[in-house]
Amino acid sequence: MKHRLAFSLMLAVLAISGAAISSRAQTANVAVNEVAPGLFVHIGEIALMTRQNEGAIANVGFVVGESAVAVIDTGGSVREGRQLLATIRAVTNKPIRYVINTHAHPDHIFGNAAFSEKGTVFVGHKNLPQALSRRGEFYIDAFRQIMGAELIDEVRLVPPKLLVAGRFKIDLGGRTLTLRSWPTAHSDSDLTVFDETTRTLFSGDLVFLTHIPVMDGSIRGWMGVMSELSALPALRVVPGHGPVGKWPAALDDERRYLETLAGDARALIDRGAPITAAAESAAASERDRWQLFGDYNARNATAAFSQIEWE
Amino acid sequence: MFGYRQLRVAILLGATLAALNATSRAAEPDDPWPGLVQDIFNNRQMNDGAEVVGIEMPYRAEDAAIVPVTLRTKLSPDDSRRVKAITLVIDQNPAPMAARFELGGEARVTEISTRVRVNSYTNVHAVAELDDGQLYVAKTYVKASGGCSAPAAKNPEEAKNRLGQIRYRQFARPDQGPSSTREAQIMIGHPNNSGLQMDQLTQLYIPAFFINELHLWQDNSLVLSMEGGISISEDPNIRFTYVSNGAKLFRAEAKDTEGHVFQKSWRVDDPGT
Numbered sequence: 001m002k003h004r005l006a007f008s009l010m011l012a013v014l015a016i017s018g019a020a021i022s023s024r025a026q027t028a029n030v031a032v033n034e035v036a037p038g039l040f041v042h043i044g045e046i047a048l049m050t051r052q053n054e055g056a057i058a059n060v061g062f063v064v065g066e067s068a069v070a071v072i073d074t075g076g077s078v079r080e081g082r083q084l085l086a087t088i089r090a091v092t093n094k095p096i097r098y099v100i101n102t103h104a105h106p107d108h109i110f111g112n113a114a115f116s117e118k119g120t121v122f123v124g125h126k127n128l129p130q131a132l133s134r135r136g137e138f139y140i141d142a143f144r145q146i147m148g149a150e151l152i153d154e155v156r157l158v159p160p161k162l163l164v165a166g167r168f169k170i171d172l173g174g175r176t177l178t179l180r181s182w183p184t185a186h187s188d189s190d191l192t193v194f195d196e197t198t199r200t201l202f203s204g205d206l207v208f209l210t211h212i213p214v215m216d217g218s219i220r221g222w223m224g225v226m227s228e229l230s231a232l233p234a235l236r237v238v239p240g241h242g243p244v245g246k247w248p249a250a251l252d253d254e255r256r257y258l259e260t261l262a263g264d265a266r267a268l269i270d271r272g273a274p275i276t277a278a279a280e281s282a283a284a285s286e287r288d289r290w291q292l293f294g295d296y297n298a299r300n301a302t303a304a305f306s307q308i309e310w311e
Numbered sequence: 312m313f314g315y316r317q318l319r320v321a322i323l324l325g326a327t328l329a330a331l332n333a334t335s336r337a338a339e340p341d342d343p344w345p346g347l348v349q350d351i352f353n354n355r356q357m358n359d360g361a362e363v364v365g366i367e368m369p370y371r372a373e374d375a376a377i378v379p380v381t382l383r384t385k386l387s388p389d390d391s392r393r394v395k396a397i398t399l400v401i402d403q404n405p406a407p408m409a410a411r412f413e414l415g416g417e418a419r420v421t422e423i424s425t426r427v428r429v430n431s432y433t434n435v436h437a438v439a440e441l442d443d444g445q446l447y448v449a450k451t452y453v454k455a456s457g458g459c460s461a462p463a464a465k466n467p468e469e470a471k472n473r474l475g476q477i478r479y480r481q482f483a484r485p486d487q488g489p490s491s492t493r494e495a496q497i498m499i500g501h502p503n504n505s506g507l508q509m510d511q512l513t514q515l516y517i518p519a520f521f522i523n524e525l526h527l528w529q530d531n532s533l534v535l536s537m538e539g540g541i542s543i544s545e546d547p548n549i550r551f552t553y554v555s556n557g558a559k560l561f562r563a564e565a566k567d568t569e570g571h572v573f574q575k576s577w578r579v580d581d582p583g584t
Contacts, residue, residue: 048457048458049458105459106459107459130467133517134461134463134464134467134517135461135463138430138461138462138463139459139461141431142431142455142461145431145455146457184465184466184468184469187459187465188465188466188467188468214458214459216459216460216465217465217466218465218466218469221466272480272482272483274379274424274550275377275379275424275426275548276369276379276381279369279373279379295457295458296458298369298373299373299374299456299458299460302373302374302377302379303374303376303377303465306377306426306544306546306548309498309548310473310478310498310500310546
């Protein structure tokens with residue numbers, strides 16, 4: 001399989017360099033690993049989205065069945081989406097029947113426009129359309145300033161046609177993916193994808209490894225979802241950010257972080273501290289255990305404090 | 312007085328500015344403040360507020376939906392003038408006028424903390440109006456948040472479930488005595504929708520739905536009131552200091568843009584929920 005992939009990649013590069021494709025950025029492919037048979041993953045850089053990294057910070061992947069392909073998240077720019085598409089085409093020419101978005105955040109959906117072909121169905125959590133309408137335009141404006149117009153002007157918000165509420169199975173031909181929508185946790189539109197064949201879980205941002213967890217939903221909701229998630233019969237997880245991990249051990253760091261954050265916020269509230277104190281001190285003991293701690297912890301703490309205040 | 316008409320002006324103004332910014336993105340964005348002074352304060356003279364009013368915000372808006380802000384009055388206790396009102400203006404927000412607080416005559420409120428939404432890099436102004444009619448301004452600058460932070464609700468369903476709940480809390484202060492400064496907090500469960508998002512199915516704007524009025528009294532004496540806009544975070548939260556007048560009851564009344572009225576009262580010596 002490795003050989004075949006390398007060979008196909010070469011073919012793809014040849015094909016692309018020969019073709020007159022209008023986009024300037026024909027770096028062609030994102031690097032992928034085949035982490036289980038027919039299941040490919042690109043591990044994003046652990047970083048914020050920037051012009052330099054072209055928004056390619058989230059893990060994206062695809063699963064190849066006997067008759068069709070499903071893409072799981074499309075990356076942080078249309079350019080990344082096109083590169084992912086080129087990689088897929090280097091592996092298989094089967095039709096891309098599904099593009100599944102694990103939630104509404106820009107690093108997971110900004111590549112959607114690269115896949116808007118006839119016959120491709122976009123799939124998401126039942127709350128995803130609402131989340132896109134509440135946040136999408138804001139994300140586009142904010143990231144135009146950060147990443148520049150060239151990368152962002154071509155971004156299109158593509159709301160899902162197929163909405164998942166609860167569990168939903170999709171068939172790629174001899175290969176079933178089980179999709180599952182979750183109550184508000186990391187965000188209000190978290191969807192997981194479980195490949196029954198290889199027992200691999202695409203968790204979206206319900207699981208972070210190495211990259212500090214980012215809480216944009218409900219801290220208590222997330223802790224609850226994690227305990228349900230841990231019961232899934234997976235062998236491995238493709239997290240939203242960070243390396244592929246063993247299941248369910250991959251949940252341990254994140255659980256500890258969220259418990260620490262919630263506990264510290266609770267203690268601050270109990271002694272009457274203001275919300276600004278949470279930004280300064282909650283989960284400080286976790287500082288050396290995560291990358292991007294300085295970028296996200298104060299924000300997580302602020303959000304956690306404002307939620308735990310209502311308990 | 313700030314009302315619907317001015318809010319509309321503010322929204323329109325914000326939209327115009329956004330359009331201007333979009334066309335001249337590379338250049339330094341035009342400073343909206345002079346226009347805001349005209350629209351919100353009728354072009355009245357702005358005096359340097361360094362010794363009258365203070366504003367504190369984090370340098371970076373960590374979470375765009377929940378940015379803490381603290382306003383302080385800085386007049387010395389022997390100053391014969393009194394701060395009547397403080398207006399909070401977030402220059403680059405779609406509705407820059409975030410809130411106008413009126414301070415009760417005898418409650419001697421010196422500190423007000425709340426949480427606001429911040430859409431982008433922006434100056435934030437606090438304008439104090441004294442009882443001699445003069446305006447004093449202080450400002451700070453806030454950098455936009457990064458990442459996937461957005462000034463929208465994280466959990467819209469839960470916000471709906473909390474609609475109209477009011478919670479009160481009294482904080483212990485080391486100097487607490489019968490006539491000394493107290494510190495309290497009011498939280499109101501409300502989604503405080505901005506109304507600026509389009510529903511993708513209907514292509515109509517989701518209507519604005521927010522707390523636009525809040526009054527707090529000890530017995531029948533006004534402690535603090537707020538006229539709010541869509542820049543106040545969901546579940547509006549106001550923490551403030553005041554001086555007790557010996558009243559036994561603390562009362563809160565909030566109104567929203569759909570005409571709901573939420574009321575609650577507490578015994579002052581109750582630490583709250």
